[in-house]
Structures are given as structure tokens and as C-alpha cells.
Amino acid sequence: xxxxxxxxxxxxxxxxxxVELRCDPISGHTALYWYRQSLGQGLExxxxxxxxxxxxxxxxxxxxxxxxxxxGSVSTLxxxxxxxxxxxxxxxxxxxxxxxxxxxxxxxxPGTRLLVL
Amino acid sequence: xxxxxxxxxxxxxxxxxxxxxxCNYSSSVSVYLFWYVQYPNQxxxxxxxxxxxxxxxxxxxxxxxxxxxxxxxxxxxKPSVHISDxxxxxCAVSDxxxxxxxxxxxxxFGQGTILTVHP
Numbered sequence: 001x002x003x004x005x006x007x008x009x010x011x012x013x014x015x016x017x018x019v020e021l022r023c024d025p026i027s028g029h030t031a032l033y034w035y036r037q038s039l040g041q042g043l044e045x046x047x048x049x050x051x052x053x054x055x056x057x058x059x060x061x062x063x064x065x066x067x068x069x070x071x072g073s074v075s076t077l078x079x080x081x082x083x084x085x086x087x088x089x090x091x092x093x094x095x096x097x098x099x100x101x102x103x104x105x106x107x108x109x110p111g112t113r114l115l116v117l
Numbered sequence: 118x119x120x121x122x123x124x125x126x127x128x129x130x131x132x133x134x135x136x137x138x139x140c141n142y143s144s145s146v147s148v149y150l151f152w153y154v155q156y157p158n159q160x161x162x163x164x165x166x167x168x169x170x171x172x173x174x175x176x177x178x179x180x181x182x183x184x185x186x187x188x189x190x191x192x193x194x195k196p197s198v199h200i201s202d203x204x205x206x207x208c209a210v211s212d213x214x215x216x217x218x219x220x221x222x223x224x225x226f227g228q229g230t231i232l233t234v235h236p
Contacts, residue, residue, distance in 0.1 A: 004160075033223060043207060043226035056223065091161065095222075106224065108153075108161040 002026065004109035006092050012115045013082055021077045021112045025094030032075050033095075033106060034067060038088035046090075049075065050097065082116045089113050119144045119210050123227035131235050132200055138193040138230045140182075140208030150191040151209040151224065152182055161207065167191065168213070178202075203234045 005024045013019050025032050034046040045059040049069040060066070064082075069075040079086055093106040124139040142148060152164040165176040172184040182193045191208060207229045212221040 031222065035224075035226075042228045043209075043224075045223045045225065048223055050222075059223070093161075104222075105163050105166070107163075110160045 004092055004094050004107050006090075006109040006112050008112060009110065010113045010115075012117065014117050015084060016081055018078065018080045019082055019114065021079075021090050021114070023075045023077070023092030023094075023109060025073065025075070025092070026107055027073075028096070029094035029107075030072065030097050031095045031104070031106075032069055033093040034075070034077050035091045035093065036088045037091055037111070041088075043091075046077070079114075082114075084116045087114055087116045119148070119212070119225045121208050121210055121225055121227035123206075123208050123230050125230050126228065127231045127233070129233045129235060130198055133197045135196050136194065136198050136202075136232065138206050138208075138232065140191045140193065140227055142189050142191065142208070142210045144189075144210060144212075147213055147215075148210045149213050150182075150184060151211070152176075152180070152191075152193050153207045153209060153226075154204050155207065155229075156204045164193075164206070198232070198234045200234050200236060202232060205229045205231050 007022045030051045033048040035043055037043045047055055047057050047067045049055045064080045067077045089111040091111045092109045095104040095106045120143045122141045130136050150167040153161045154164045155161050165174045167174050167184045175181045180195045182191050184191050208227040209224040211224050214221045
């Protein structure tokens with residue numbers, strides 16, 4: 001079946017512009033996660049959604065970052081007034097449900113490579 | 118708070134040699150442990166995971182990892198590597214659901230280890 005898809009695959013933007021990154025999770029997966037992979041910080045958690053519960057936003061680095069998940073499926077990560085330090089690969093992952101007793105596997109998308117000039 | 122340390126940023130080895138990629142974690146509660154692999158130009162894939170029970174877990178492609186609670190380690194090993202094992206390997210932890218709080222499920226990753234297998 002189809003895996004997690006993300007778009008765009010690459011995004012180049014100018015400092016100060018807003019960007020939107022999209023994630024399509026695997027059908028039927030109720031949990032969705034966003035991570036960021038950057039040279040200086042490695043892989044870091046940003047936000048996750050589980051069904052209709054309030055999202056865990058504890059990893060968002062600033063209030064310029066926000067995310068939503070519509071209809072329990074597609075998610076959009078928005079970065080407002082982008083800064084050069086936002087340059088990174090943004091990864092989306094989904095799992096059947098949030099880390100249950102079986103440690104549900106997170107399936108990752110290919111990522112969106114963001115470059116802020 | 119959790120943290121994961123991968124002691125080697127790069128590990129070069131020759132084909133058919135054994136390899137060990139080291140991972141240590143810090144957590145005040147029980148954890149789930151994972152190894153993910155990222156092949157060149159591909160996304161992250163789960164290699165293996167430890168949840169409970171036997172401390173030795175294996176993957177389908179010959180890798181194994183052993184959970185050592187006293188040393189808070191989860192080192193990844195393979196007795197004989199192939200060229201195709203060249204990739205970046207990430208160790209990760211998450212809280213199990215009974216740990217309490219709201220942080221369970223999300224992964225905390227180490228910095229990654231680049232394994233390069235030479236012919």
C-alpha cells in the first residue's frame with residue numbers, strides 16, 4: 001500500500017516568507033508526527049496528533065510554527081516569517097495509534113527539504 | 118527528560134567485518150528502544166525495536182541489538198556487514214504508555230551514526 005507522502009519534496013524560500021508543508025499519512029493511521037532533521041540539532045520532535053485529541057505541541061521551537069490536521073488525515077505544517085535557521089528536512093511520520101503497548105511503528109515519509117535564503 | 122547518545126558519528130568498516138554501533142540513553146522511567154536506518158536518498162525505516170521481554174532483538178537483515186538496563190545501552194551489532202548496509206543509523210527512545218504523562222509515543226533520537234562499508 002501507499003506509504004507516507006510529503007510535498008513539496010524541496011522548497012526554497014526567502015527569509016521572512018511563510019511556507020506550508022504537507023503530509024499525507026498512511027490510510028487508517030490515527031497518529032501523525034512531525035520531526036525536523038537539521039545539521040546542528042539532529043532529529044527532533046516537533047508536534048504530534050492523535051485522533052481528535054488536542055495535539056502535543058511541546059516540540060515546536062517558536063510561535064512561528066503551527067500545524068493542523070484536517071479530518072484526521074492530511075496535516076499541514078506552517079512556518080511563518082521563515083528564518084535561515086529554519087532550513088532543515090521536515091519529516092512526517094504516522095502510526096496506527098500513538099505508542100501503545102506494542103510500541104506501534106512510526107512510518108516516515110521522504111521529507112521536505114526546506115532552504116531559507 | 119530523555120536523551121540518547123550515539124557515541125560514534127562515523128564508523129567505517131570493510132565488507133564482511135563485524136560492526137557495533139553504540140547507543141546509550143538517559144531516562145528516569147522505563148523506555149521503548151528503537152533503531153532506525155536511513156539509506157542514501159531514502160526515508161527513515163524501522164530496523165528493530167525493544168519493548169519488553171527478551172533483551173536481545175533481531176532484524177530480518179542480520180542486525181541485532183541488546184538492551185542492557187544496568188548500562189542503559191542498546192548497542193546495534195552485525196557479525197558480517199555488506200556494502201548494502203551503508204547508511205545512517207539512528208537510535209531512539211520513547212516512553213511506554215504506562216510511564217504516565219503525555220509524552221509517550223514521540224521519539225527522541227540520537228545524533229546518528231554513519232556506517233560506511235568498504236569493499
